[in-house]
Amino acid sequence: MTGPDAAPLRRTPLTGVHERLGAVLTGFAGWLMPLRYGSEAAEHKAVRTAAGLFDLSHMGEITVTGPGAAAALDYALVGQPSALAPGRARYTMICAPDGGIIDDLIVYRLSGEEFLVVANAANTPAVFQALADRAGHDAQVADRTADYALIALQGPRAEHILASLTSADLAGVKYYASYPATVAGTRILLARTGYTGEDGFELFTPPQEAERIWAALTAAGEADGLVPAGLAARDTLRLEAGMPLYGNELGPDLTPFDAGLGRVVKLDKPGDFVGRAALAERALAAPQRELVGLVGRSRRVPRHGYDVLWDAAACGTVTSGAPSPTLGRPIAMAYVTPRAALQARQSDQDGEHGRLAVDIRGSAEPADLVPLPFYRRPA
Amino acid sequence: MTVPDELHYTREHEWVAIAGTTASVGITDHAQHALGDVVYVSLPSAGSKVTAGEPCGEVESTKSVSDIFAPVDGEVAEVNAEIEENPGLVNADPYGAGWLFKVTLSASAADELPAGLLSAAEYEELIAAEE
Numbered sequence: 106m107t108g109p110d111a112a113p114l115r116r117t118p119l120t121g122v123h124e125r126l127g128a129v130l131t132g133f134a135g136w137l138m139p140l141r142y143g144s145e146a147a148e149h150k151a152v153r154t155a156a157g158l159f160d161l162s163h164m165g166e167i168t169v170t171g172p173g174a175a176a177a178l179d180y181a182l183v184g185q186p187s188a189l190a191p192g193r194a195r196y197t198m199i200c201a202p203d204g205g206i207i208d209d210l211i212v213y214r215l216s217g218e219e220f221l222v223v224a225n226a227a228n229t230p231a232v233f234q235a236l237a238d239r240a241g242h243d244a245q246v247a248d249r250t251a252d253y254a255l256i257a258l259q260g261p262r263a264e265h266i267l268a269s270l271t272s273a274d275l276a277g278v279k280y281y282a283s284y285p286a287t288v289a290g291t292r293i294l295l296a297r298t299g300y301t302g303e304d305g306f307e308l309f310t311p312p313q314e315a316e317r318i319w320a321a322l323t324a325a326g327e328a329d330g331l332v333p334a335g336l337a338a339r340d341t342l343r344l345e346a347g348m349p350l351y352g353n354e355l356g357p358d359l360t361p362f363d364a365g366l367g368r369v370v371k372l373d374k375p376g377d378f379v380g381r382a383a384l385a386e387r388a389l390a391a392p393q394r395e396l397v398g399l400v401g402r403s404r405r406v407p408r409h410g411y412d413v414l415w416d417a418a419a420c421g422t423v424t425s426g427a428p429s430p431t432l433g434r435p436i437a438m439a440y441v442t443p444r445a446a447l448q449a450r451q452s453d454q455d456g457e458h459g460r461l462a463v464d465i466r467g468s469a470e471p472a473d474l475v476p477l478p479f480y481r482r483p484a
Numbered sequence: 485m486t487v488p489d490e491l492h493y494t495r496e497h498e499w500v501a502i503a504g505t506t507a508s509v510g511i512t513d514h515a516q517h518a519l520g521d522v523v524y525v526s527l528p529s530a531g532s533k534v535t536a537g538e539p540c541g542e543v544e545s546t547k548s549v550s551d552i553f554a555p556v557d558g559e560v561a562e563v564n565a566e567i568e569e570n571p572g573l574v575n576a577d578p579y580g581a582g583w584l585f586k587v588t589l590s591a592s593a594a595d596e597l598p599a600g601l602l603s604a605a606e607y608e609e610l611i612a613a614e615e
Contacts, residue, residue, distance in 0.1 A: 129517070144575070145546050146521045337520060337546055404524040406544050427546055428523040466542075466549075 117162035134226035155330030156260030165229025173243030204383035254315030259305030302346025347478025401435035420445035493607035
């Protein structure tokens, strides 16, 4: 049900395709997106064993261009995009002056003076505003979200499937690299990135060509077991891969250090950047919380917001939880006190179980603390 | 979505098939489709009493957990043991192999249809309004 003030959901260049495929559609960050086409567990498993095709056109594309673009991004973000070679990409974050995370991002350096910043759909306006505020007069910031469709092809068969549609040397494209390529006859930006824990590609395409490219990929992948995959599978895939999601593991009240991602903060880069003082202090302080992995011992699923218990007393909160199609058991990420994490590891070493649990609607369900990620793709 | 004519329905998307004093209960095709892959079902134990309109179990799917509401008053006579091993039966065959439990109706309930249950036509209207 939508209230009278609710804006209509935005359609992507591929929404018509999802409707024709009979997808269950859902509102997500203001967009009408495919949640799943059939069984989300089957979609998940297809990405792990063959390949999946995702519409990610809701993601925000923001360009930063001009002679001052690299310096502007070094100042605006916690990473150092000026150190990226053209054609390379990096996972990074944009923080508030107090060190709180505004969003996590992938920054692609397309050329010396041209960067593409990919933001989460819900945060795109805030990221655009922050970049525009932080850039000098010699850098132009533009929200180009409507100018791109974004299609992700993910899974062990992705390279094989894409190879039939392009003459580009895919084996030569490293992980976190991007370059212009012709796919199915259309000039696109091709990147070897993803959010599933598998090898794969992301294709930034002209919106008017998206349906045709989607169809070409679908046909090319049929014999390899390629299936369309929705947001439900995307969420369980990223969770198994231990990748954080903004709004769950990341947010304005958390710093990159809280999420165990302090490595993205380049305190040794030259010059000031937004959040530097707060993050430098945070880097030296004793951690207040630790992001951990939990595997449930029962079949009941820990969900976002549930309490984590140590000896029946609350010691943290679940940030994301789902049944893991790969493990066949419930998994979760949670923020817990460093003390609880230490105690759980110690008791595990001692072969003692059952003191760590998740409060699942009033019942303490035992869980084991495990290292992240839950899943790592075979080398 | 399939809505078999011979069944009765609740507003919470359970179906109930009444034969004599026994009521078989499950969740509807519409419900399983909305939930997505069912990974775990918690059922009332055999012999326990259930009350119409009260939660008596849970269905967990990838994205959510939902209560199962008892459609009738009575005592649980049997639960579907297959569901424990293979919760996906609820998705694959919600009106058949995916049944959840059977209730022996209380004496008062057996005489007439429990109040508040919907016919197939009424349930179809309900889910059409939810779309």
